[in-house]
Amino acid sequence: MSTIRIIPLGGVRENGKNMYIAEVGDEIFVLDCGLKYPENELLGIDVVIPDFTYLEENIDRIAGVFLTHGHADAIGALPYLLSKVQVPVFGTELTVELAKLSVSDHPSSKKFKDFHVVDAHTEIDFGNATVSFFKTTHTIPDSIGISIKTGEGNIVYTGDFKFDQSAAPMYQTDFGRLAEIGSEGVLALLSDSSNAENPVPVASELQIADEVYDTIQYWEGRIIVASVASNLKRVQQVLNAAHKSGRKVVLTGLDLEKIIRTAMRLDKLELPSEELIVTAKDMKKYPDEELLILETGRMGEPIKSLQKMANKTHRLVSIKEGDLVYITTTPTTAMETVVAKTEDIVYRAGGTVKQISDNLRVSGHGNPADLQLMLNLMKPKFFIPVQGEYRQLAAHADLAHELGIPYKNIFITGRGDILEYKKKKMSASGTTTADNIMIDGLGVGDIGNIVLRDRRILSEDGIFVAVITINRREKKIVSPAKITSRGFVYVKTSKDLMQESSNIVTEIVEKHLENKDFEWSKLKQDIREQLSRYLFEQTKRRPVILPVIMEASQRKKAK
Numbered sequence: 001m002s003t004i005r006i007i008p009l010g011g012v013r014e015n016g017k018n019m020y021i022a023e024v025g026d027e028i029f030v031l032d033c034g035l036k037y038p039e040n041e042l043l044g045i046d047v048v049i050p051d052f053t054y055l056e057e058n059i060d061r062i063a064g065v066f067l068t069h070g071h072a073d074a075i076g077a078l079p080y081l082l083s084k085v086q087v088p089v090f091g092t093e094l095t096v097e098l099a100k101l102s103v104s105d106h107p108s109s110k111k112f113k114d115f116h117v118v119d120a121h122t123e124i125d126f127g128n129a130t131v132s133f134f135k136t137t138h139t140i141p142d143s144i145g146i147s148i149k150t151g152e153g154n155i156v157y158t159g160d161f162k163f164d165q166s167a168a169p170m171y172q173t174d175f176g177r178l179a180e181i182g183s184e185g186v187l188a189l190l191s192d193s194s195n196a197e198n199p200v201p202v203a204s205e206l207q208i209a210d211e212v213y214d215t216i217q218y219w220e221g222r223i224i225v226a227s228v229a230s231n232l233k234r235v236q237q238v239l240n241a242a243h244k245s246g247r248k249v250v251l252t253g254l255d256l257e258k259i260i261r262t263a264m265r266l267d268k269l270e271l272p273s274e275e276l277i278v279t280a281k282d283m284k285k286y287p288d289e290e291l292l293i294l295e296t297g298r299m300g301e302p303i304k305s306l307q308k309m310a311n312k313t314h315r316l317v318s319i320k321e322g323d324l325v326y327i328t329t330t331p332t333t334a335m336e337t338v339v340a341k342t343e344d345i346v347y348r349a350g351g352t353v354k355q356i357s358d359n360l361r362v363s364g365h366g367n368p369a370d371l372q373l374m375l376n377l378m379k380p381k382f383f384i385p386v387q388g389e390y391r392q393l394a395a396h397a398d399l400a401h402e403l404g405i406p407y408k409n410i411f412i413t414g415r416g417d418i419l420e421y422k423k424k425k426m427s428a429s430g431t432t433t434a435d436n437i438m439i440d441g442l443g444v445g446d447i448g449n450i451v452l453r454d455r456r457i458l459s460e461d462g463i464f465v466a467v468i469t470i471n472r473r474e475k476k477i478v479s480p481a482k483i484t485s486r487g488f489v490y491v492k493t494s495k496d497l498m499q500e501s502s503n504i505v506t507e508i509v510e511k512h513l514e515n516k517d518f519e520w521s522k523l524k525q526d527i528r529e530q531l532s533r534y535l536f537e538q539t540k541r542r543p544v545i546l547p548v549i550m551e552a553s554q555r556k557k558a559k
Helices: 053-057 078-082 093-104 175-184 205-218 232-244 256-265 280-285 301-310 333-348 368-378 390-402 449-461 495-514 520-539
Strands: 004-010 019-024 027-031 047-049 062-066 089-091 115-117 123-125 130-135 144-150 153-157 186-192 223-228 248-251 291-297 324-327 352-355 380-386 417-422 425-431 437-440 463-471 476-486 544-551
Touching: 004 053, 004 186, 004 380, 019 144, 019 153, 078 093, 089 093, 093 115, 093 256, 130 175, 153 175, 153 380, 175 186, 175 368, 186 368, 186 417, 205 232, 205 324, 223 232, 223 301, 232 248, 232 256, 232 291, 248 280, 291 301, 301 324, 301 333, 333 352, 368 380, 368 390, 380 390, 463 495, 463 520, 476 495, 495 520, 520 544
Parallel strands: 027 062, 062 089, 089 115, 153 186, 186 380, 223 291, 223 324, 248 291, 324 352, 463 544
Antiparallel strands: 004 019, 004 417, 019 027, 047 437, 123 130, 130 144, 144 153, 417 425, 463 476
């Protein structure tokens, strides 16, 4: 009997960064390789990716990376993984093309070519296990779930999914295939938990299409639509509604053009008319009631672009009286405050804001009824809720228990937890490294908690710099302490504070110069501690204190 292990490297107790490992014998199957966009407290961080340490240590055992769909939470970290681990990548046609776009933008992985296109009818025999796929419904075409057939039963990963009876053929779920997998016997089910705690039914895509069309058709002025670039279903609905309403569409998002071209080339997106899309330069040729501006990007980018439009700093568009700003993406919890501020700015500029979520519950993830239907179709022996915060995983666990799955067979895991199947039982058997790896510009993983703490302090209390020059040989101060501050206090009104701080630094340096056991580290630490104590007493603030001690060197005079 082959040893079976399941290890989440991301995507549990968090939103995004989906990455799960299924080990069957000596083969490792990597399910998705996503990233997540940072919360507000991760100052300056661009994206967060999983820790690949375990995969790097076991590179010879990796059978491949299997992708469920083309969103960033499933493919976004792939360039970073492929720069360290060169292994085959499997995905549907559109998913692979979007993954190639992502990989080609990174110098360290742009030469990677080992992509393999699969579909719902593909089966791949790897010896210890056979990998097959099934169609699912999500907000992007070519979404699939993954089934790994082992001697002990199937390990099934749903990916992002919902059930929508009115879905277009390109987006339809293959219910027959789901029932077939369930009848074969499912050992473990890893299922999407994003909407597990929300009982409100998710609107069908047919209802959403009608809502988008009604909004666009009856507005008399210019319309600016904000959407996530990779939500191709929403983009298609907006294009269709604009065409029916007699409007021309202007694309302003930087990411959208590449995605639309790729989707159109693969017949995954249909342009209702060749004349529908016009360039930004041609906007002036059309009256406002005939224009729709589609602004897209990643997650919060469309919202931030709306702020620029309202503040007249956008490169192409400025919001004016009579404009409708239509937000067709449901903001995450972290973005709700930003969206509220954006609405206020838009109204000040003379525009009007409408959110698609005002009237409908819009999501690409299944509600509790959908999740229970998936559980009933799969009938898993063991259940592992994934893709969600802890409260969502716990809610999903309760839904599974309602269907008769005992809690002892349900595992709410953390990142790096190892679940092992032995002697007909699944149990936790340790952990592996699975930290958050933060990306800041070109830096990968070089930003840790200490740097983030310093950034947070800098953002809250500023920086306080003390510069002094000494001559250690003669045990004297060459240049008195000079104090510089940024983001701490207004210097011109705090002269006494600055002078006293300078005196404190001078006294500390003089004491250390008289000491026979002079040490640079002790001197700087002493300055930090005493200055920090004094500044907190005077201001109740704790800035970052940076002592700069320079040593003057005396050259002998030439004869």
